[in-house]
Amino acid sequence: MxxxxxxxxxxxxxxxxxxxxxxxxxxxxxxxxxxxxxxxxxxxxxxxxxxxxxxxxxxxxxxxxxxxxxxxxxxxxxxxxxxxxxxxxxxxxxxxxxxxxxxxxxxxxxxxxxxxxxxxxxxxxxxxxxxxxxxxxxxxxxxxxxxxxxxxxxxxxxxxxxxxxxxxxxxxxxxxxxxxxxxxxxxxxxxxxxxxxxFQANLPLRAIMSRKDFWLLSLGIAVIAATGTAYTVHAIPFGRSAGLSGPASAVMLSVYSGAGLAGVPLFGWLADRIGAPRALALSGCVQCVSWAGLALAPPGGFLFLSAMLGAATTPLTMLHGTAMAQMFGGNGAGRAMGYSYAIKLPFLFMASPIVGYAYLQMGDYRPAFLAVAASLMVAVVLLSVASLTRRRPRAQVAAEA
Structure with a gap:
């Protein structure tokens, strides 16, 4: 061919x-x-x-x-x-x-x-x-x-x-x-x-798992990934519970996804300019504001807030991979990505049911959305600390291995 x-x-x-x-x-x-x-x-x-x-x-x-x-x-x-x-x-x-x-x-x-x-x-x-x-x-x-x-x-x-x-x-x-x-x-x-x-497998597990910034990043990313998944599940029911029609609620989720067409290149550029950990922390801040806004704002602001949330959330996979590459280089990014993904699996599994359970108990999505915003504040702290952690040279990582 x-x-x-x-x-x-x-x-x-x-x-x-x-x-x-x-x-x-x-x-x-x-x-x-x-x-x-x-x-x-x-x-x-x-x-x-x-x-x-x-x-x-x-x-x-x-x-x-x-x-x-x-x-x-x-x-x-x-x-x-x-x-x-x-x-x-x-x-x-x-x-x-x-x-x-x-x-x-x-x-x-x-x-x-x-x-x-x-x-x-x-x-x-x-x-x-x-x-x-x-x-x-x-x-x-x-x-x-x-x-x-x-x-x-x-x-x-x-x-x-x-x-x-x-x-x-x-x-x-x-x-x-x-x-x-x-x-x-x-x-x-x-x-x-x-x-x-x-070649990627030459970097031992200890060289990855012993790094504090790896754990901080992985846990922060896990929270962001989990909350993003929860939004895709509950956005339409949330819109309808707030008085929007079914089609209007679906448009809200479509806007969330469509905003990624702008968010992915924007945060990719930021990751190259300021580093992926800082870009992730900035993404977490935007998401925190967006979730809080959805809980507190009238329905007329939902489309704008959904667009903000989508622009900051959809680049996560790209930022995750970029962060691992910046931390471990070409000979360890693939393996580190796999272990980091394993860390976030429990968060992905539990987030959507927890939000659903909170809705059933309170009959209102807003308290659950405010709790999500609070969890994202924790993620921002984790990612910010990771961004301040001095990155060791790749040669030092290899020597420690």
Whole structure:
């Protein structure tokens, strides 16, 4: 096929990866809130219980990224992405056909697996192999949050016409042409991927886990990631509880996601200028103000506050990776990212149910949102202290190892 990074073939590869990302990760996170009340009724569970579905998605996504990383090297990126797209289609169809909450939890877990394979592991393998000089640009285009932007509003509108079952089955059907396009990709693997992983593995675990700034950053990022996940789950129910219509509440979540189109490049520029830890702390400050504003402001200010929150939250994955790279360099960033992600998994699992439980107990989202704002103040302190920690030279890290 030649070098897929050149000309139309490279553009086609990026386009297909963008579709796979949006129709797996985008659907998993961008539509969950729109289905929330419908799933409550279908499965006969309360708000705190149904929120565990998003916990299953987030936890399985993280575990799959950690566990399946080596397996993806033995598969071709095309097969990895195809497996993820197919898994997502099966999960969506299963959600539309079942009325068992236990089966639904398994389907949400399958959504997390599908998103990890199709939206994270496969495209990263392609970027590393075929776009070594432009991997950042390739992944930025792949991760454009298009479905996250339009998904909440679109699904809310379709639900009114097709109902819960029909909407899930329609989403599953949309994955079939995406799968066909993925299977037409002609991208494989090469030995350099294994060599890069071996090089990264040269940095021992002790050299990572003994650093205070690693723990401070990881814990601060965990709080931010958890609160961001909680917002995607509860934004639409929160808007409706405040008196907004279903479509208006969905627009609020769409604005949150769409603001990432501006937030990702902005905070990427800041990370290069002032360092990722400081950029993360600034992001946490903006999020803290936004959550407090949502709790205290009238509904007329929700769109603006959601945009602020989205612009500061959606760059988290990019800032997380940049922080690990700045701390450990090329020979340790990948391994450090994996361990750091493992630290935040418990936070991802518990945040959404806790917010749902608080709503059930108080009948009001505002106290829970103020508590989220307070937790983000803690995250800002952790990230600020990490940014003040003197970064040791890479040579010193290697010598200590």
């Amino acid at each position: 030649g070098d897929p990074s050149a000309g139309k073939t490279g553009a086609w590869t990026v386009f297909v990866c963008m579709l796979a990302n949006n129709f797996t990760l985008g659907i998993a996170f961008g539509t969950y809130g729109a289905f929330l009340s419908h799933n409550e009724q279908a499965f006969g569970v309360a708000r705190d219980t149904i929120s565990f579905g998003m916990s299953a998605v987030s936890t399985t996504l993280g575990l799959s990224a950690l566990i399946m990383g080596n397996a993806v090297r033995r598969l071709t990126p095309r097969r990895s992405i195809a497996i993820g797209v197919a898994a997502t289609a099966c999960a969506l169809a299963g959600l539309g056909l079942t009325t068992s909450f236990a089966v639904a939890m398994a389907m949400w877990a399958l959504l997390g697996f599908g998103a990890a394979m199709a939206a994270i592991l496969g495209p990263v393998a392609i970027a590393a192999e075929y776009f070594p000089g432009r991997s950042g640009k390739m992944l930025a285009l792949t991760n454009l949050p298009l479905v996250l932007f339009v998904g909440p509003w679109a699904v809310t509108t379709i639900l009114a016409e097709l109902g819960r079952e029909g909407t899930y089955l329609l989403l599953a059907a949309l994955l079939l042409p995406v799968l066909a396009l993925v299977l037409r990709l002609k991208v494989g693997t090469q030995a350099v991927a294994s060599e890069v992983q071996q």
